[in-house]
Amino acid sequence: xxxxxxxxxxxxxxxxxxxxxxxxxIDLHPGEVVGLxxxxxxxxxxxxxxxxxxYQADKGEILIDGKVADxxxxxxxxDHRIETIYQNLALADNLDACANLFLGRxxxxxGFLDEPAMEAAARKVIGRLNPNFKxxxxxxxxxxxxQRQSVAIARAVHFDARILIxxxxxxxxxxxxxxxxxxxxxxxKKEGIGIFLISHDLHDVFDLSDRLSVMKNGKLVGxxxxxxxxxxxxxxxxxxxxxxxxxxA
Amino acid sequence: xNAVRSLFARLEIDERLLGMIICLIGxxxxxxxxxxxxxxxxxxxxxxxxxxxxxxxxxxxxxxIIIIRxxxxxxxxxxxxxxxxxxxxxxxxxxxxxxxxxxxxWIIAALAGILIGAxxxxxxxxxxxxxxxxxxxxxxxxxLIWRGCAWWVTQGQTVAPLDETFTLLGGGVYGTxxxxxxxxVAVIAAVAIAFAAHRRRRRHIAxxxxxxxxxxxxxxxxxxxxxxxxxxxxxxxxEMPAVAATKLAEMKGWEIxxxxxxxxxxxxxPVLILAGLAVAVSLLLNKTRxxxxxxxxxxxxxxxxxxxxxxxxxxxxxFVLMGALVGVxxxxxxxxxxxxxxxxxxxxxxRVIAAAVIGGCSLAGGAGTIAGAIxxxxxxxxxxxxMSLLGYDASLQNIVTGxxxxxxxxxxxxxxxxxxx
Numbered sequence: 001x002x003x004x005x006x007x008x009x010x011x012x013x014x015x016x017x018x019x020x021x022x023x024x025x026i027d028l029h030p031g032e033v034v035g036l037x038x039x040x041x042x043x044x045x046x047x048x049x050x051x052x053x054x055y056q057a058d059k060g061e062i063l064i065d066g067k068v069a070d071x072x073x074x075x076x077x078x079d080h081r082i083e084t085i086y087q088n089l090a091l092a093d094n095l096d097a098c099a100n101l102f103l104g105r106x107x108x109x110x111g112f113l114d115e116p117a118m119e120a121a122a123r124k125v126i127g128r129l130n131p132n133f134k135x136x137x138x139x140x141x142x143x144x145x146x147q148r149q150s151v152a153i154a155r156a157v158h159f160d161a162r163i164l165i166x167x168x169x170x171x172x173x174x175x176x177x178x179x180x181x182x183x184x185x186x187x188x189k190k191e192g193i194g195i196f197l198i199s200h201d202l203h204d205v206f207d208l209s210d211r212l213s214v215m216k217n218g219k220l221v222g223x224x225x226x227x228x229x230x231x232x233x234x235x236x237x238x239x240x241x242x243x244x245x246x247x248x249a
Numbered sequence: 250x251n252a253v254r255s256l257f258a259r260l261e262i263d264e265r266l267l268g269m270i271i272c273l274i275g276x277x278x279x280x281x282x283x284x285x286x287x288x289x290x291x292x293x294x295x296x297x298x299x300x301x302x303x304x305x306x307x308x309x310x311x312x313x314i315i316i317i318r319x320x321x322x323x324x325x326x327x328x329x330x331x332x333x334x335x336x337x338x339x340x341x342x343x344x345x346x347x348x349x350x351x352x353x354x355w356i357i358a359a360l361a362g363i364l365i366g367a368x369x370x371x372x373x374x375x376x377x378x379x380x381x382x383x384x385x386x387x388x389x390x391x392x393l394i395w396r397g398c399a400w401w402v403t404q405g406q407t408v409a410p411l412d413e414t415f416t417l418l419g420g421g422v423y424g425t426x427x428x429x430x431x432x433x434v435a436v437i438a439a440v441a442i443a444f445a446a447h448r449r450r451r452r453h454i455a456x457x458x459x460x461x462x463x464x465x466x467x468x469x470x471x472x473x474x475x476x477x478x479x480x481x482x483x484x485x486x487x488e489m490p491a492v493a494a495t496k497l498a499e500m501k502g503w504e505i506x507x508x509x510x511x512x513x514x515x516x517x518x519p520v521l522i523l524a525g526l527a528v529a530v531s532l533l534l535n536k537t538r539x540x541x542x543x544x545x546x547x548x549x550x551x552x553x554x555x556x557x558x559x560x561x562x563x564x565x566x567x568f569v570l571m572g573a574l575v576g577v578x579x580x581x582x583x584x585x586x587x588x589x590x591x592x593x594x595x596x597x598x599x600r601v602i603a604a605a606v607i608g609g610c611s612l613a614g615g616a617g618t619i620a621g622a623i624x625x626x627x628x629x630x631x632x633x634x635x636m637s638l639l640g641y642d643a644s645l646q647n648i649v650t651g652x653x654x655x656x657x658x659x660x661x662x663x664x665x666x667x668x669x670x
């Protein structure tokens with residue numbers, strides 16, 4: 001098999017003597033969705049913040065395409081085409097979809113915003129991900145949760161993300177909206193993007209993930225192929241830290 | 250109601266701004282009737298535009314401040330100290346060096362005013378952006394500090410007379426650009442509006458975006474073009490008083506023709522300054538990255554930071570812009586009074602904030618327009634001038650202005666709640 005897109009090897013980090021992440025290794029392949037599960041405080045968010053450049057590991061290394069990557073800031077992460085999508089913090093509510101998509105990376109012509117060019121690009125990328133999207137000129141506060149998620153994902157995709165980190169992507173969404181995000185994720189997989197889905201709720205990610213990595217108390221309980229396990233197996237891993245009967249993937 | 254609303258939507262008309270214009274017309278008609286036809290006259294509207302200029306120029310700067318969810322309570326005091334220093338420079342410092350009435354005096358004094366204002370704004374911005382002191386506190390302190398400094402500049406002595414050319418910036422009897430130039434400015438503005446609309450439509454069609462029907466586009470452009478033309482027409486209808494006209498003719502060495510001299514005022518210089526700044530800052534807010542980041546910071550500061558925007562630097566720049574506009578306003582206000590006294594600009598902070606808020610700036614941040622803020626300033630000044638025209642004293646003017654401020658925000662709240670999202 002080719003090199004994984006991302007490999008985090010033997011990562012450890014401590015805060016004031018507490019080992020938040022203890023010798024954890026996970027990986028992600030192109031076009032694959034890996035669910036990262038665990039209770040609040042299990043260390044999953046800390047682990048992923050090391051990948052997105054918010055923290056730096058005390059020990060261990062990150063490999064991108066098989067090469068060691070030195071990620072010291074969110075800018076470094078962006079240079080490695082790693083994008084993070086936060087559930088609530090990503091969008092400026094008073095701006096429209098287009099303005100949010102390009103926020104911080106606006107196209108300009110002669111010093112002024114080139115709005116038609118940005119709108120054309122926004123229509124292309126959002127339309128590809130979510131053909132039903134119509135409200136290009138409404139502030140994103142007027143959009144549904146799923147539509148907002150479309151904008152956030154389009155933002156990552158438009159700037160050529162290869163590695164997408166999604167934090168609780170469906171936590172606040174209704175049934176229809178969750179379905180919409182699931183379709184978006186399928187679309188991204190087809191394009192060869194690797195996705196880490198972070199959640200404390202198994203039901204949010206079970207059907208979306210190819211593999212599941214479970215953490216407890218800062219340690220990796222195990223990584224399993226979703227098709228090999230039942231939800232109960234995974235719950236056992238989350239709650240009891242128990243390895244399932246099947247072989248680890 | 251829905252039919253009207255969908256018509257507005259098709260025309261892409263800003264309902265809020267339209268509502269304000271209707272309110273303003275109501276106020277004007279009301280005063281006109283109550284004053285037996287003395288309100289809507291070229292003379293009164295000319296004076297109204299002149300009286301509005303100083304507060305309106307500062308209101309332009311207050312808009313981005315409020316959009317990024319800050320406040321500046323120190324603008325009136327900053328205006329005071331800036332006007333005092335500008336007065337001292339042109340009256341006490343420069344004449345002995347350059348000689349009285351030297352043409353460089355007004356230029357140096359005006360530039361100094363803008364720079365001093367920008368520097369004072371920069372101090373506010375650094376304290377808010379980098380030291381993290383809430384803007385309410387920083388500028389409340391500034392309100393006292395700068396007013397105190399305004400007194401210290403001359404130990405309370407009023408500076409007068411100011412440089413003669415400088416006082417033209419305040420729009421006195423001779424401080425206008427005249428009839429012909431007013432027509433030219435208005436026509437240039439109308440052509441620019443039409444050209445911008447044409448260019449926008451052409452680009453949208455090229456990209457295949459939906460555009461409004463041609464008749465609607467044309468109607469909107471015609472109305473927009475009518476504004477500067479109509480404005481110039483009103484100000485050009487105000488004839489310079491005969492005494493002033495005769496004096497001007499003597500000064501310029503003109504011969505007085507048979508049947509007397511008829512000179513029409515046209516656009517006052519401070520109003521032209523206001524219009525130029527309004528256009529420039531509107532473009533800055535709506536058509537540049539800087540403006541986009543201002544709105545983004547007001548909408549979601551954390552998202553703005555994550556998007557790589559340097560929010561601390563932006564905060565400083567927004568306060569510097571406010572300060573520079575206070576500097577311009579200090580020039581206009583002192584030039585109009587032809588003197589600088591240490592109480593100049595007192596309570597202006599309240600009028601400026603009221604103008605911005607009446608004009609649709611949300612104190613919750615993230616929303617506001619320059620056009621709205623200027624309309625807000627015109628509303629406040631109309632109430633004050635109208636009431637003084639009817640012989641009511643300042644105390645009642647304050648009561649009504651205060652009540653209108655609260656009412657305007659309440660109506661806006663109702664409107665926001667009712668709006669389908």
